Amino acid sequence: MPAMGPRESVFKRHGYLLSIGFYLVLWLAELLSKVTAVRREFAVDAANSSILTQVGEALKLFGFDAFLYALALIAIYVLFALLNGHYARLAAGRLRRLGPAWERNASGLSFLAINGTFLVAVYLLNSTLYPDSGLGILGFLREHPGAMAILKIAAAVLLGFFLLVFAVLNVLYARKAARVLALAAWVVLLVAPLDPGYLVRRLIAAKPRDANAGPNVILIGLDSLNPLHTGHAGYPLKTTPNVDAFLAESTVFNECYTPIARTFPSWYSILTGQYPRTSGVRFNLIKRKHIRSAGQGLAWILKGRGYKTLHFTDEVRFSNITKEEGFDRLRHPPMGVKDFLFGSVHDFSLTNVFFNNRLGYALFPFSDVNRAVAQTYDGRYFLNDVVTAIGELRSEPRFLLAVHLCLAHWPYIHASPLTFGHVAGADPLMELYDSALAKADGQFGRIVAALKANGLYDDSLIVVFSDHGESAEGHGSDLRDRAQNRVLLAWKPPGPPVPREAGILSRTIDIAPTILDILGQDPKAYPFDGQSLKPWIGTGAEAGAKAPDSVYLETEFSLETPGGIGQSLRAYIDEGSRFYEFDRSGLVTVRDNLHDLLVRRRNRAVLTPDWMLAYDVLIRNGRESSRISLFDVRRDPGCRTDVAAEHADVLRDLLAGLRAYYGDELAGR
Numbered sequence: 001m002p003a004m005g006p007r008e009s010v011f012k013r014h015g016y017l018l019s020i021g022f023y024l025v026l027w028l029a030e031l032l033s034k035v036t037a038v039r040r041e042f043a044v045d046a047a048n049s050s051i052l053t054q055v056g057e058a059l060k061l062f063g064f065d066a067f068l069y070a071l072a073l074i075a076i077y078v079l080f081a082l083l084n085g086h087y088a089r090l091a092a093g094r095l096r097r098l099g100p101a102w103e104r105n106a107s108g109l110s111f112l113a114i115n116g117t118f119l120v121a122v123y124l125l126n127s128t129l130y131p132d133s134g135l136g137i138l139g140f141l142r143e144h145p146g147a148m149a150i151l152k153i154a155a156a157v158l159l160g161f162f163l164l165v166f167a168v169l170n171v172l173y174a175r176k177a178a179r180v181l182a183l184a185a186w187v188v189l190l191v192a193p194l195d196p197g198y199l200v201r202r203l204i205a206a207k208p209r210d211a212n213a214g215p216n217v218i219l220i221g222l223d224s225l226n227p228l229h230t231g232h233a234g235y236p237l238k239t240t241p242n243v244d245a246f247l248a249e250s251t252v253f254n255e256c257y258t259p260i261a262r263t264f265p266s267w268y269s270i271l272t273g274q275y276p277r278t279s280g281v282r283f284n285l286i287k288r289k290h291i292r293s294a295g296q297g298l299a300w301i302l303k304g305r306g307y308k309t310l311h312f313t314d315e316v317r318f319s320n321i322t323k324e325e326g327f328d329r330l331r332h333p334p335m336g337v338k339d340f341l342f343g344s345v346h347d348f349s350l351t352n353v354f355f356n357n358r359l360g361y362a363l364f365p366f367s368d369v370n371r372a373v374a375q376t377y378d379g380r381y382f383l384n385d386v387v388t389a390i391g392e393l394r395s396e397p398r399f400l401l402a403v404h405l406c407l408a409h410w411p412y413i414h415a416s417p418l419t420f421g422h423v424a425g426a427d428p429l430m431e432l433y434d435s436a437l438a439k440a441d442g443q444f445g446r447i448v449a450a451l452k453a454n455g456l457y458d459d460s461l462i463v464v465f466s467d468h469g470e471s472a473e474g475h476g477s478d479l480r481d482r483a484q485n486r487v488l489l490a491w492k493p494p495g496p497p498v499p500r501e502a503g504i505l506s507r508t509i510d511i512a513p514t515i516l517d518i519l520g521q522d523p524k525a526y527p528f529d530g531q532s533l534k535p536w537i538g539t540g541a542e543a544g545a546k547a548p549d550s551v552y553l554e555t556e557f558s559l560e561t562p563g564g565i566g567q568s569l570r571a572y573i574d575e576g577s578r579f580y581e582f583d584r585s586g587l588v589t590v591r592d593n594l595h596d597l598l599v600r601r602r603n604r605a606v607l608t609p610d611w612m613l614a615y616d617v618l619i620r621n622g623r624e625s626s627r628i629s630l631f632d633v634r635r636d637p638g639c640r641t642d643v644a645a646e647h648a649d650v651l652r653d654l655l656a657g658l659r660a661y662y663g664d665e666l667a668g669r
Helices: 006-042 045-061 063-096 106-129 145-173 176-194 196-204 241-247 263-272 298-303 337-343 349-354 358-363 380-395 428-453 508-518 569-579 592-600 648-666
Strands: 216-222 251-257 308-313 329-331 399-405 460-465 489-492 500-507 551-554 580-582 588-590 604-607 611-620 623-632
Touching (some): 006 063, 006 106, 063 106, 063 337, 063 349, 106 349, 176 196, 196 380, 216 263, 216 428, 241 428, 241 460, 241 489, 263 508, 298 308, 298 399, 380 399, 380 428, 399 428, 428 460, 460 508, 489 508, 588 592, 604 648, 611 648
Parallel strands (some): 216 399, 216 460, 251 500, 308 329, 308 399
Antiparallel strands (some): 251 489, 460 489, 551 604, 580 588, 604 611, 611 623
């Protein structure tokens, strides 16, 4: 056999080192691309200094965590370097057998062919599965779902061919130890996305003792759901077929409103039946010392009556429900500033394609069923946990299960987005939102199917709602934009379905008292601000019952809208950097010194079936004043024309009620 040339000798002696070097350079290039994109996003006027200063402080506190994160990423890239270095070595050995003409360049050609094929498949898969990834190279094809589907299949076939040849070469030519390790590594990587733990539990787990007697209480919240974007309301896109099917056999309240269109305060109103002013929960991520109703919520009440209580959610950036709210079990992503720090940069080709699963969650705990890692989130594993828990609940005599699905929340991006195309009547500004809502609807469908499969659907009180609405402007800032505070509310009491529409004004603070009323408890025995809606549900007798006559609404702390079309991540975080702080444990909360000021400076309104009185706080040069407007919502549902001058008596009465309710919060204006 002819002697090897110097280049071939280098490849043969140092092939693994060259492969490791190549993949580390690839990782550094992807990291640099991400860092550059983040700096470009935040390198604007004052935001640059305020945000980056806080990021710097966070890195000082969590520098060791950042080191471990980088170490895990490096280990992944080294793993693929070794696997593909081993592959190239086997392929080079086969090429040399083709004759002297291949001898000189066998190692180099194998290295280029193996890694070139692998990276083409990986980048195509990353782009088609996660088009919002910063490493996506096919974003221009988002409007062509057929082309994206073809490329996804092509990438999967290419990777499959790559692995088939790899397996053959290993079986025929690799040493036993190398063969076992290489094939075992690929088996683990390919099986992990199937969630084998979930599948094994489904196949071999003993059937739970069917001790459930009910009635159970099931709360399913679809974050940011605008009721007008459902097929039930006539929306032309098929965004919510599963929700529509549920609504078709339920009592639907078409005019339901949350008192504040922010996630945590709204959920607290749902669980406690209280306005934010009563419970003390006026902000997302409020310090717990301001919460006055932590022991008064629905979970505590039902827990005291023998209910098992569970709360599931896939995002905690905007909410900090804990066991102090009365839940025996919580299934949440990790909470804190590390969630933002690492989640915002976690976008690498190999982790996206091969570690966006339970295996990746073990290496990167911040990504565990975390919708906040938006560009790669698809929710399958979170729903696997929910479905598993539903099966286990058959052994509980009765239970309260609260599930909060956050996929439709801003920034709307997620894995494998749907493309509906341009359809007459659909909102062209909310295509991303509609895609995310359709994915959340699929999650809802899995929950309903699991309840039915386990015999828990018919005998349960099921309440489906949205914590707040959504418009093209987002939510939580504009009370005149009623799509922000208007929510979905539907009830299926135990027993056969009795579909009906309830056109009365209702509020999310009415949910808890209604649940207890349906369960045979007296809602008046609890400190609720809301009232029972039982007379309008199912076969309830509404004759003589008095519906709610008003709802008090308020914004949170800022005139900026969280989410909405066109808001950048920089703008969103810039807002947060001014109002939030984090402690050494990483927990994010509203700055204590701003609490009272921010409560005072929020806008408020009172809404009745006929009128809305809006009370806006105006800030000019540090001085506060107010602007009061009145709208006839029957004739002017968009609240565009102020009719205060024509209806001074209505204005006077509604303003007196608003002042009486908010008291000293409106003093001095």
